[in-house]
Amino acid sequence: MTSSKPSASFRAAADRCLTVVLVGAAAIAGGLVLWIVLFIARESMPALLSIAPWRFATDASWHPQDGLFKITPMVAATLAISLVAMCLAAPLGIATAMFSSFFAPARIAGLLRRWIEILAGIPSVVYGLWGLTVLVPRIAAIQAPGLGLLAASLVLALMILPTVALTAEAALRSVDEDLLRGAAALGLDRTGTALHVALPAAKNGIFAGLVLATARALGETMAVLMVAGNVVQMPGSLFDSIRPLTANIALEMGYATADHRSVLFASGLALMLMVGLLVALSTMSSPEATDG
Amino acid sequence: MTTQLSPPAIAETQTPDSVSTPDWAFRATDLRIAYEGKTVLQDVDLNIARRRITALIGPSGCGKTTFLQSLNRLTDMIPRCTVDGSLLLSEQVFKEQGFGDLDLGSPELDVVRLRRRVGMIFQRPNPFPLSIRRNLELPLREHGVKDPELLRRRIEKSLRDVGLWDEVADRLEQTATALSGGQQQRLCLARALVLEPEILLMDEPTSALDPLAAAVVEDLIQSLRDRYTIVIVTHNLAQARRLADDVAVFWVREGTGRVIETGTVAQIFDRPQDPDTEAYVRGLRG
Numbered sequence: 190m191t192s193s194k195p196s197a198s199f200r201a202a203a204d205r206c207l208t209v210v211l212v213g214a215a216a217i218a219g220g221l222v223l224w225i226v227l228f229i230a231r232e233s234m235p236a237l238l239s240i241a242p243w244r245f246a247t248d249a250s251w252h253p254q255d256g257l258f259k260i261t262p263m264v265a266a267t268l269a270i271s272l273v274a275m276c277l278a279a280p281l282g283i284a285t286a287m288f289s290s291f292f293a294p295a296r297i298a299g300l301l302r303r304w305i306e307i308l309a310g311i312p313s314v315v316y317g318l319w320g321l322t323v324l325v326p327r328i329a330a331i332q333a334p335g336l337g338l339l340a341a342s343l344v345l346a347l348m349i350l351p352t353v354a355l356t357a358e359a360a361l362r363s364v365d366e367d368l369l370r371g372a373a374a375l376g377l378d379r380t381g382t383a384l385h386v387a388l389p390a391a392k393n394g395i396f397a398g399l400v401l402a403t404a405r406a407l408g409e410t411m412a413v414l415m416v417a418g419n420v421v422q423m424p425g426s427l428f429d430s431i432r433p434l435t436a437n438i439a440l441e442m443g444y445a446t447a448d449h450r451s452v453l454f455a456s457g458l459a460l461m462l463m464v465g466l467l468v469a470l471s472t473m474s475s476p477e478a479t480d481g
Numbered sequence: 482m483t484t485q486l487s488p489p490a491i492a493e494t495q496t497p498d499s500v501s502t503p504d505w506a507f508r509a510t511d512l513r514i515a516y517e518g519k520t521v522l523q524d525v526d527l528n529i530a531r532r533r534i535t536a537l538i539g540p541s542g543c544g545k546t547t548f549l550q551s552l553n554r555l556t557d558m559i560p561r562c563t564v565d566g567s568l569l570l571s572e573q574v575f576k577e578q579g580f581g582d583l584d585l586g587s588p589e590l591d592v593v594r595l596r597r598r599v600g601m602i603f604q605r606p607n608p609f610p611l612s613i614r615r616n617l618e619l620p621l622r623e624h625g626v627k628d629p630e631l632l633r634r635r636i637e638k639s640l641r642d643v644g645l646w647d648e649v650a651d652r653l654e655q656t657a658t659a660l661s662g663g664q665q666q667r668l669c670l671a672r673a674l675v676l677e678p679e680i681l682l683m684d685e686p687t688s689a690l691d692p693l694a695a696a697v698v699e700d701l702i703q704s705l706r707d708r709y710t711i712v713i714v715t716h717n718l719a720q721a722r723r724l725a726d727d728v729a730v731f732w733v734r735e736g737t738g739r740v741i742e743t744g745t746v747a748q749i750f751d752r753p754q755d756p757d758t759e760a761y762v763r764g765l766r767g
């Protein structure tokens with residue numbers, strides 16, 4: 190045949206070629222992640238082997254130079270900061286998304302979205318600076334020193350707000366048009382439709398966004414380090430200075446050696462586990478969330 | 482159907498027991514609908530009779546859905562969709578009389594009041610992603626029904642009306658999206674019926690269902706005959722013939738949709754006047 194179309198065998202070869210390239214790319218991406226995990230695991234090994242695991246909780250304090258490795262206050266600090274930040278960012282972010290997808294005029298909604306995208310692009314060190322110079326003095330006026338759980342949570346909340354708002358907005362926007370028309374045809378007003386139809390329909394996507402934001406909160410280092418005060422102690426009140434795991438790694442890695450260094454890697458591993466667990470939990474709890 | 486040529490009387494000046502009240506539910510006069518300035522439907526003069534089933538038929542893209550959506554003002558949801566001309570909803574369809582016919586073109590129209598009397602069923606079943614019970618409770622609550630006992634009774638009644646009660650009575654709290662397509666469509670019908678409307682608009686309500694489920698839904702529509710005013714869009718001519726009392730044929734002429742012929746089901750299918758109608762109902766064109 191003198192057809193100008195490529196022959197079947199040529200197309201099959203092209204298919205094979207592309208498949209090889211794509212599989213290769215996927216393998217590199219997956220391999221890199223695995224490599225990082227394995228590397229961190231290997232570096233944590235000495236600590237995990239030579240220090241009995243319960244000592245991370247039962248040691249008297251965190252004095253790694255003296256062989257005391259109590260990390261539970263820092264785990265608690267990480268969890269507390271992330272929790273308070275999520276409690277602030279989740280309702281605010283979801284409310285913002287609801288406003289811009291159902292109540293705001295199109296122009297305002299567009300501006301709002303642009304604005305939030307900008308918020309998402311601000312480097313974390315800038316948030317830290319802002320927290321340090323604006324938030325901390327104001328919190329200190331209520332109760333010294335100002336550096337601590339509240340400051341860190343507020344800064345963190347602001348940082349993860351765009352993640353929550355943008356993912357929630359995307360989820361709300363992708364709610365089936367037929368559902369919204371069905372709601373309108375039943376005489377539901379905007380509020381009823383938004384709250385009782387769109388929100389339940391978008392809940393998987395919103396939930397996925399919350400998980401993403403929590404993961405980000407757990408791992409955020411710089412901004413938190415700048416305003417948390419970094420005293421190793423169990424968080425007791427909103428005004429306590431605390432040191433989250435991430436800040437601890439960043440602060441001490443420069444000079445840590447031997448077991449100390451290895452424990453820092455182990456706490457990195459612990460952070461990864463927390464995030465991994467969170468993601469696993471979220472996929473388990475909502476099997477239909479694959480599209481979110 | 483379009484024999485009343487005089488402009489519709491304004492009911493405010495009539496006595497409620499007036500014997501001359503025309504038995505129509507909707508009356509469109511010189512209706513024109515445009516999307517983004519482009520007219521897709523024009524010169525529509527159509528009376529839709531009360532307590533009868535009117536089928537809207539015609540080839541794809543001739544404006545049947547557009548017209549149907551203007552009847553409950555769902556066209557409001559489409560940006561840059563404009564409706565001109567006169568479209569009235571008879572005051573007869575309201576429980577409380579004496580307010581006059583409802584001008585569906587009025588910007589001050591209370592669409593919530595309108596949509597309580599005019600329910601709609603869509604082509605693709607669209608139950609809310611909530612429990613079966615919540616699907617029915619939500620519209621009731623939105624319209625002010627709060628009493629738990631009343632809610633329960635009306636939910637049960639509407640589910641019985643669509644023959645779904647025995648199938649779902651023991652799993653009312655399960656999510657509605659887990660039902661089969663046919664069950665979902667019947668739930669959507671129940672959801673419309675639960676508000677006790679007078680009129681039901683249906684846009685190809687059985688076309689997304691398998692033949693068995695479609696037959697069940699069609700039987701259900703038959704069972705609503707005489708109690709409701711039903712306007713149904715269908716591409717299934719056999720279905721139109723089985724269900725309809727009256728038929729309106731939509732057709733694109735000179736680039737815009739129009740109603741080319743109206744009449745009883747016998748007139749349209751057995752003695753069509755318009756050559757396009759004749760070809761269409763014989764399955765030769767469209």
Ligand SMILES: Nc1ncnc2c1ncn2[C@@H]1O[C@H](COP(=O)(O)OP(=O)(O)OP(=O)(O)O)[C@@H](O)[C@H]1O
Pocket residue numbers: 516517521539540541542543544545546547548559738
């Ligand atoms: N949202 C919209 N914006 C612009 N044009 C539209 C819109 N909806 C429909 N139209 C156009 O209006 C015309 C009538 O559409 P409509 O959906 O009412 O036809 P229909 O008779 O219901 O067709 P079908 O039988 O395929 O459902 C079509 O030309 C369509 O392209």
Ligand SMILES: [Mg+2]
Pocket residue numbers: 545546547684714
């Ligand atoms: Mg249509």
